[in-house]
Amino acid sequence: GALRAGARRGYGIVIIAGTGTTVAGIGRDGRRFRTFGEGRMTGDIGGAGDIVWMAVQAVARAYTGRGKPTALTERLLEIADVPDTVALMETLMRGDRHMLHAGHAPIVFEVATAGDPVACGIIREAGAELGANAAAVARRLSLCDDPFELVLAGGVFRSNHPLLIETILERVRAAAPRVEPLRLHAPPVAGSVLLAMDADGRSPAPQIHDRLTAEATVWLSGGNSAP
Missing domain, CATH: 1.10.20 (Histone, subunit A)
Known part of the structure:
Protein backbone atom coordinates (compact mmCIF):
# COMPACT_ATOMS: atom_id res chain seq x y z
CA GLY A 1 0.00 0.00 0.00
CA ALA A 2 2.77 2.47 0.86
CA LEU A 3 4.39 2.14 -2.57
CA ARG A 4 1.16 2.60 -4.51
CA ALA A 5 0.14 5.54 -2.32
CA GLY A 6 3.31 7.36 -3.30
CA ALA A 7 4.13 6.13 -6.80
CA ARG A 8 2.02 8.01 -9.35
CA ARG A 9 3.18 5.81 -12.24
CA GLY A 10 1.96 2.61 -10.58
CA TYR A 11 5.47 1.14 -10.41
CA GLY A 12 8.60 1.97 -8.43
CA ILE A 13 10.27 1.15 -5.13
CA VAL A 14 9.45 1.91 -1.51
CA ILE A 15 11.84 1.98 1.42
CA ILE A 16 9.91 1.46 4.64
CA ALA A 17 12.08 2.37 7.62
CA GLY A 18 10.31 2.28 10.96
CA THR A 19 11.51 0.20 13.90
CA GLY A 20 12.85 -2.20 11.30
CA THR A 21 13.09 -1.88 7.55
CA THR A 22 12.07 -3.52 4.32
CA VAL A 23 12.33 -2.52 0.66
CA ALA A 24 9.73 -3.53 -1.91
CA GLY A 25 9.09 -2.75 -5.54
CA ILE A 26 6.82 -3.17 -8.54
CA GLY A 27 8.34 -3.31 -12.02
CA ARG A 28 6.91 -1.74 -15.16
CA ASP A 29 5.76 -5.22 -16.17
CA GLY A 30 3.95 -5.76 -12.86
CA ARG A 31 6.56 -8.03 -11.30
CA ARG A 32 7.00 -7.61 -7.56
CA PHE A 33 10.01 -8.10 -5.35
CA ARG A 34 10.85 -7.31 -1.73
CA THR A 35 13.62 -7.88 0.76
CA PHE A 36 13.06 -10.20 3.71
CA GLY A 37 12.71 -7.39 6.25
CA GLU A 38 14.05 -9.49 9.14
CA GLY A 39 16.76 -7.16 10.36
CA ARG A 40 20.39 -8.12 10.76
CA MET A 41 19.66 -11.81 10.22
CA THR A 42 18.75 -11.09 6.59
CA GLY A 43 20.85 -7.97 6.07
CA ASP A 44 17.93 -5.55 6.28
CA ILE A 45 19.57 -2.76 8.29
CA GLY A 46 18.70 0.90 8.66
CA GLY A 47 15.57 1.01 10.79
CA ALA A 48 15.29 3.01 14.00
CA GLY A 49 16.18 0.00 16.12
CA ASP A 50 19.39 -0.54 14.15
CA ILE A 51 20.32 3.13 14.47
CA VAL A 52 19.98 3.00 18.26
CA TRP A 53 22.04 -0.18 18.55
CA MET A 54 24.74 1.28 16.31
CA ALA A 55 24.81 4.19 18.77
CA VAL A 56 25.25 1.77 21.69
CA GLN A 57 28.12 0.07 19.87
CA ALA A 58 29.71 3.45 19.15
CA VAL A 59 29.56 4.36 22.84
CA ALA A 60 31.18 1.04 23.77
CA ARG A 61 33.95 1.57 21.21
CA ALA A 62 34.54 5.10 22.46
CA TYR A 63 35.01 3.71 25.99
CA THR A 64 37.49 1.00 24.97
CA GLY A 65 39.41 3.33 22.69
CA ARG A 66 38.59 1.41 19.55
CA GLY A 67 36.36 4.26 18.38
CA LYS A 68 36.34 8.04 18.61
CA PRO A 69 34.78 9.94 21.51
CA THR A 70 31.18 10.90 20.81
CA ALA A 71 28.47 13.08 22.28
CA LEU A 72 26.23 10.03 22.04
CA THR A 73 27.82 8.77 25.25
CA GLU A 74 26.40 11.56 27.38
CA ARG A 75 22.99 11.33 25.73
CA LEU A 76 22.64 7.58 26.22
CA LEU A 77 23.81 7.77 29.83
CA GLU A 78 21.13 10.38 30.45
CA ILE A 79 18.43 8.19 28.95
CA ALA A 80 19.49 5.10 30.90
CA ASP A 81 20.04 7.13 34.10
CA VAL A 82 23.39 5.46 34.78
CA PRO A 83 26.67 7.11 35.83
CA ASP A 84 29.06 5.78 33.19
CA THR A 85 29.54 3.57 30.17
CA VAL A 86 30.44 0.50 32.22
CA ALA A 87 27.16 0.75 34.12
CA LEU A 88 25.29 1.22 30.85
CA MET A 89 26.77 -1.88 29.25
CA GLU A 90 26.32 -3.98 32.38
CA THR A 91 22.67 -3.00 32.54
CA LEU A 92 22.14 -3.86 28.88
CA MET A 93 24.00 -7.17 29.21
CA ARG A 94 21.86 -8.13 32.21
CA GLY A 95 18.91 -8.11 29.87
CA ASP A 96 17.37 -4.69 30.41
CA ARG A 97 17.67 -3.89 26.72
CA HIS A 98 14.34 -2.14 26.48
CA MET A 99 15.71 0.94 28.22
CA LEU A 100 17.14 1.90 24.84
CA HIS A 101 14.75 1.32 21.97
CA ALA A 102 13.79 2.48 18.49
CA GLY A 103 12.02 5.51 19.91
CA HIS A 104 15.41 6.96 20.83
CA ALA A 105 16.63 7.10 17.20
CA PRO A 106 15.80 10.84 16.91
CA ILE A 107 18.55 11.50 19.46
CA VAL A 108 21.12 10.06 17.05
CA PHE A 109 19.83 12.39 14.34
CA GLU A 110 20.00 15.35 16.76
CA VAL A 111 23.61 14.57 17.67
CA ALA A 112 24.48 14.16 13.98
CA THR A 113 22.87 17.51 13.18
CA ALA A 114 25.09 19.07 15.84
CA GLY A 115 28.09 17.83 13.87
CA ASP A 116 29.20 14.79 15.88
CA PRO A 117 31.26 12.73 13.39
CA VAL A 118 30.41 9.40 15.02
CA ALA A 119 26.67 10.05 14.87
CA CYS A 120 27.07 11.21 11.27
CA GLY A 121 28.82 7.93 10.51
CA ILE A 122 25.86 5.99 11.91
CA ILE A 123 23.43 7.92 9.73
CA ARG A 124 25.64 7.29 6.71
CA GLU A 125 25.81 3.57 7.48
CA ALA A 126 22.03 3.35 7.80
CA GLY A 127 21.58 5.26 4.55
CA ALA A 128 24.11 3.10 2.73
CA GLU A 129 22.32 -0.08 3.79
CA LEU A 130 18.89 1.24 2.83
CA GLY A 131 20.22 2.50 -0.49
CA ALA A 132 22.00 -0.77 -1.27
CA ASN A 133 18.78 -2.71 -0.72
CA ALA A 134 16.81 -0.31 -2.92
CA ALA A 135 19.44 -0.60 -5.67
CA ALA A 136 19.23 -4.39 -5.46
CA VAL A 137 15.45 -4.29 -5.85
CA ALA A 138 15.82 -1.95 -8.84
CA ARG A 139 18.15 -4.45 -10.49
CA ARG A 140 15.81 -7.38 -9.80
CA LEU A 141 12.88 -5.50 -11.36
CA SER A 142 14.87 -4.19 -14.37
CA LEU A 143 14.24 -0.57 -13.39
CA CYS A 144 17.82 0.66 -13.59
CA ASP A 145 17.44 2.31 -17.01
CA ASP A 146 13.99 3.78 -16.39
CA PRO A 147 12.71 6.77 -14.42
CA PHE A 148 10.87 5.53 -11.32
CA GLU A 149 9.75 6.90 -7.99
CA LEU A 150 11.55 5.91 -4.80
CA VAL A 151 9.04 6.34 -1.99
CA LEU A 152 10.50 7.00 1.47
CA ALA A 153 8.07 5.83 4.15
CA GLY A 154 8.25 5.28 7.90
CA GLY A 155 9.28 7.05 11.06
CA VAL A 156 13.00 7.19 10.28
CA PHE A 157 12.27 9.63 7.45
CA ARG A 158 10.43 12.05 9.72
CA SER A 159 13.83 13.49 10.55
CA ASN A 160 14.22 14.42 6.87
CA HIS A 161 17.94 14.38 7.65
CA PRO A 162 19.86 15.40 4.52
CA LEU A 163 22.76 13.07 5.26
CA LEU A 164 20.45 10.05 5.35
CA ILE A 165 18.65 11.00 2.14
CA GLU A 166 21.85 11.91 0.30
CA THR A 167 23.52 8.63 1.21
CA ILE A 168 20.51 6.58 0.13
CA LEU A 169 20.35 8.37 -3.21
CA GLU A 170 24.08 8.05 -3.77
CA ARG A 171 23.76 4.27 -3.53
CA VAL A 172 20.61 4.02 -5.61
CA ARG A 173 21.79 6.39 -8.35
CA ALA A 174 24.94 4.33 -8.83
CA ALA A 175 22.64 1.60 -10.16
CA ALA A 176 19.60 3.59 -11.31
CA PRO A 177 20.51 7.19 -12.18
CA ARG A 178 16.94 8.19 -13.14
CA VAL A 179 15.45 7.52 -9.71
CA GLU A 180 13.04 10.18 -8.40
CA PRO A 181 12.83 10.29 -4.58
CA LEU A 182 9.72 11.39 -2.72
CA ARG A 183 8.48 11.33 0.86
CA LEU A 184 5.24 9.49 1.55
CA HIS A 185 2.69 11.85 3.08
Whole structure:
Protein backbone atom coordinates (compact mmCIF):
# COMPACT_ATOMS: atom_id res chain seq x y z
CA GLY A 1 0.00 0.00 0.00
CA ALA A 2 2.77 2.47 0.86
CA LEU A 3 4.39 2.14 -2.57
CA ARG A 4 1.16 2.60 -4.51
CA ALA A 5 0.14 5.54 -2.32
CA GLY A 6 3.31 7.36 -3.30
CA ALA A 7 4.13 6.13 -6.80
CA ARG A 8 2.02 8.01 -9.35
CA ARG A 9 3.18 5.81 -12.24
CA GLY A 10 1.96 2.61 -10.58
CA TYR A 11 5.47 1.14 -10.41
CA GLY A 12 8.60 1.97 -8.43
CA ILE A 13 10.27 1.15 -5.13
CA VAL A 14 9.45 1.91 -1.51
CA ILE A 15 11.84 1.98 1.42
CA ILE A 16 9.91 1.46 4.64
CA ALA A 17 12.08 2.37 7.62
CA GLY A 18 10.31 2.28 10.96
CA THR A 19 11.51 0.20 13.90
CA GLY A 20 12.85 -2.20 11.30
CA THR A 21 13.09 -1.88 7.55
CA THR A 22 12.07 -3.52 4.32
CA VAL A 23 12.33 -2.52 0.66
CA ALA A 24 9.73 -3.53 -1.91
CA GLY A 25 9.09 -2.75 -5.54
CA ILE A 26 6.82 -3.17 -8.54
CA GLY A 27 8.34 -3.31 -12.02
CA ARG A 28 6.91 -1.74 -15.16
CA ASP A 29 5.76 -5.22 -16.17
CA GLY A 30 3.95 -5.76 -12.86
CA ARG A 31 6.56 -8.03 -11.30
CA ARG A 32 7.00 -7.61 -7.56
CA PHE A 33 10.01 -8.10 -5.35
CA ARG A 34 10.85 -7.31 -1.73
CA THR A 35 13.62 -7.88 0.76
CA PHE A 36 13.06 -10.20 3.71
CA GLY A 37 12.71 -7.39 6.25
CA GLU A 38 14.05 -9.49 9.14
CA GLY A 39 16.76 -7.16 10.36
CA ARG A 40 20.39 -8.12 10.76
CA MET A 41 19.66 -11.81 10.22
CA THR A 42 18.75 -11.09 6.59
CA GLY A 43 20.85 -7.97 6.07
CA ASP A 44 17.93 -5.55 6.28
CA ILE A 45 19.57 -2.76 8.29
CA GLY A 46 18.70 0.90 8.66
CA GLY A 47 15.57 1.01 10.79
CA ALA A 48 15.29 3.01 14.00
CA GLY A 49 16.18 0.00 16.12
CA ASP A 50 19.39 -0.54 14.15
CA ILE A 51 20.32 3.13 14.47
CA VAL A 52 19.98 3.00 18.26
CA TRP A 53 22.04 -0.18 18.55
CA MET A 54 24.74 1.28 16.31
CA ALA A 55 24.81 4.19 18.77
CA VAL A 56 25.25 1.77 21.69
CA GLN A 57 28.12 0.07 19.87
CA ALA A 58 29.71 3.45 19.15
CA VAL A 59 29.56 4.36 22.84
CA ALA A 60 31.18 1.04 23.77
CA ARG A 61 33.95 1.57 21.21
CA ALA A 62 34.54 5.10 22.46
CA TYR A 63 35.01 3.71 25.99
CA THR A 64 37.49 1.00 24.97
CA GLY A 65 39.41 3.33 22.69
CA ARG A 66 38.59 1.41 19.55
CA GLY A 67 36.36 4.26 18.38
CA LYS A 68 36.34 8.04 18.61
CA PRO A 69 34.78 9.94 21.51
CA THR A 70 31.18 10.90 20.81
CA ALA A 71 28.47 13.08 22.28
CA LEU A 72 26.23 10.03 22.04
CA THR A 73 27.82 8.77 25.25
CA GLU A 74 26.40 11.56 27.38
CA ARG A 75 22.99 11.33 25.73
CA LEU A 76 22.64 7.58 26.22
CA LEU A 77 23.81 7.77 29.83
CA GLU A 78 21.13 10.38 30.45
CA ILE A 79 18.43 8.19 28.95
CA ALA A 80 19.49 5.10 30.90
CA ASP A 81 20.04 7.13 34.10
CA VAL A 82 23.39 5.46 34.78
CA PRO A 83 26.67 7.11 35.83
CA ASP A 84 29.06 5.78 33.19
CA THR A 85 29.54 3.57 30.17
CA VAL A 86 30.44 0.50 32.22
CA ALA A 87 27.16 0.75 34.12
CA LEU A 88 25.29 1.22 30.85
CA MET A 89 26.77 -1.88 29.25
CA GLU A 90 26.32 -3.98 32.38
CA THR A 91 22.67 -3.00 32.54
CA LEU A 92 22.14 -3.86 28.88
CA MET A 93 24.00 -7.17 29.21
CA ARG A 94 21.86 -8.13 32.21
CA GLY A 95 18.91 -8.11 29.87
CA ASP A 96 17.37 -4.69 30.41
CA ARG A 97 17.67 -3.89 26.72
CA HIS A 98 14.34 -2.14 26.48
CA MET A 99 15.71 0.94 28.22
CA LEU A 100 17.14 1.90 24.84
CA HIS A 101 14.75 1.32 21.97
CA ALA A 102 13.79 2.48 18.49
CA GLY A 103 12.02 5.51 19.91
CA HIS A 104 15.41 6.96 20.83
CA ALA A 105 16.63 7.10 17.20
CA PRO A 106 15.80 10.84 16.91
CA ILE A 107 18.55 11.50 19.46
CA VAL A 108 21.12 10.06 17.05
CA PHE A 109 19.83 12.39 14.34
CA GLU A 110 20.00 15.35 16.76
CA VAL A 111 23.61 14.57 17.67
CA ALA A 112 24.48 14.16 13.98
CA THR A 113 22.87 17.51 13.18
CA ALA A 114 25.09 19.07 15.84
CA GLY A 115 28.09 17.83 13.87
CA ASP A 116 29.20 14.79 15.88
CA PRO A 117 31.26 12.73 13.39
CA VAL A 118 30.41 9.40 15.02
CA ALA A 119 26.67 10.05 14.87
CA CYS A 120 27.07 11.21 11.27
CA GLY A 121 28.82 7.93 10.51
CA ILE A 122 25.86 5.99 11.91
CA ILE A 123 23.43 7.92 9.73
CA ARG A 124 25.64 7.29 6.71
CA GLU A 125 25.81 3.57 7.48
CA ALA A 126 22.03 3.35 7.80
CA GLY A 127 21.58 5.26 4.55
CA ALA A 128 24.11 3.10 2.73
CA GLU A 129 22.32 -0.08 3.79
CA LEU A 130 18.89 1.24 2.83
CA GLY A 131 20.22 2.50 -0.49
CA ALA A 132 22.00 -0.77 -1.27
CA ASN A 133 18.78 -2.71 -0.72
CA ALA A 134 16.81 -0.31 -2.92
CA ALA A 135 19.44 -0.60 -5.67
CA ALA A 136 19.23 -4.39 -5.46
CA VAL A 137 15.45 -4.29 -5.85
CA ALA A 138 15.82 -1.95 -8.84
CA ARG A 139 18.15 -4.45 -10.49
CA ARG A 140 15.81 -7.38 -9.80
CA LEU A 141 12.88 -5.50 -11.36
CA SER A 142 14.87 -4.19 -14.37
CA LEU A 143 14.24 -0.57 -13.39
CA CYS A 144 17.82 0.66 -13.59
CA ASP A 145 17.44 2.31 -17.01
CA ASP A 146 13.99 3.78 -16.39
CA PRO A 147 12.71 6.77 -14.42
CA PHE A 148 10.87 5.53 -11.32
CA GLU A 149 9.75 6.90 -7.99
CA LEU A 150 11.55 5.91 -4.80
CA VAL A 151 9.04 6.34 -1.99
CA LEU A 152 10.50 7.00 1.47
CA ALA A 153 8.07 5.83 4.15
CA GLY A 154 8.25 5.28 7.90
CA GLY A 155 9.28 7.05 11.06
CA VAL A 156 13.00 7.19 10.28
CA PHE A 157 12.27 9.63 7.45
CA ARG A 158 10.43 12.05 9.72
CA SER A 159 13.83 13.49 10.55
CA ASN A 160 14.22 14.42 6.87
CA HIS A 161 17.94 14.38 7.65
CA PRO A 162 19.86 15.40 4.52
CA LEU A 163 22.76 13.07 5.26
CA LEU A 164 20.45 10.05 5.35
CA ILE A 165 18.65 11.00 2.14
CA GLU A 166 21.85 11.91 0.30
CA THR A 167 23.52 8.63 1.21
CA ILE A 168 20.51 6.58 0.13
CA LEU A 169 20.35 8.37 -3.21
CA GLU A 170 24.08 8.05 -3.77
CA ARG A 171 23.76 4.27 -3.53
CA VAL A 172 20.61 4.02 -5.61
CA ARG A 173 21.79 6.39 -8.35
CA ALA A 174 24.94 4.33 -8.83
CA ALA A 175 22.64 1.60 -10.16
CA ALA A 176 19.60 3.59 -11.31
CA PRO A 177 20.51 7.19 -12.18
CA ARG A 178 16.94 8.19 -13.14
CA VAL A 179 15.45 7.52 -9.71
CA GLU A 180 13.04 10.18 -8.40
CA PRO A 181 12.83 10.29 -4.58
CA LEU A 182 9.72 11.39 -2.72
CA ARG A 183 8.48 11.33 0.86
CA LEU A 184 5.24 9.49 1.55
CA HIS A 185 2.69 11.85 3.08
CA ALA A 186 -0.46 9.95 2.10
CA PRO A 187 -1.68 7.08 4.32
CA PRO A 188 -0.88 3.56 3.02
CA VAL A 189 -4.63 2.79 2.99
CA ALA A 190 -4.88 5.08 -0.04
CA GLY A 191 -2.43 2.77 -1.76
CA SER A 192 -4.68 -0.20 -1.00
CA VAL A 193 -7.54 1.53 -2.80
CA LEU A 194 -5.31 2.29 -5.77
CA LEU A 195 -4.10 -1.32 -5.90
CA ALA A 196 -7.72 -2.49 -5.97
CA MET A 197 -8.39 -0.13 -8.87
CA ASP A 198 -5.31 -1.48 -10.67
CA ALA A 199 -6.52 -5.05 -10.19
CA ASP A 200 -9.90 -4.09 -11.62
CA GLY A 201 -8.25 -2.64 -14.71
CA ARG A 202 -9.07 0.94 -13.73
CA SER A 203 -5.65 2.40 -12.91
CA PRO A 204 -6.21 6.09 -12.18
CA ALA A 205 -4.56 8.97 -13.99
CA PRO A 206 -1.90 10.85 -11.97
CA GLN A 207 -4.28 13.70 -11.11
CA ILE A 208 -6.84 11.21 -9.71
CA HIS A 209 -4.05 9.54 -7.74
CA ASP A 210 -3.11 12.90 -6.24
CA ARG A 211 -6.68 13.80 -5.30
CA LEU A 212 -7.40 10.41 -3.74
CA THR A 213 -4.25 10.44 -1.62
CA ALA A 214 -4.81 14.06 -0.57
CA GLU A 215 -8.42 13.42 0.46
CA ALA A 216 -7.49 10.24 2.34
CA THR A 217 -4.84 12.18 4.25
CA VAL A 218 -7.32 14.89 5.24
CA TRP A 219 -10.02 12.38 6.21
CA LEU A 220 -7.73 10.26 8.39
CA SER A 221 -6.38 13.36 10.13
CA GLY A 222 -9.91 14.35 11.13
CA GLY A 223 -10.27 17.24 8.69
CA ASN A 224 -12.79 17.85 5.95
CA SER A 225 -11.91 17.48 2.30
CA ALA A 226 -13.36 19.61 -0.43
CA PRO A 227 -16.29 18.07 -2.31
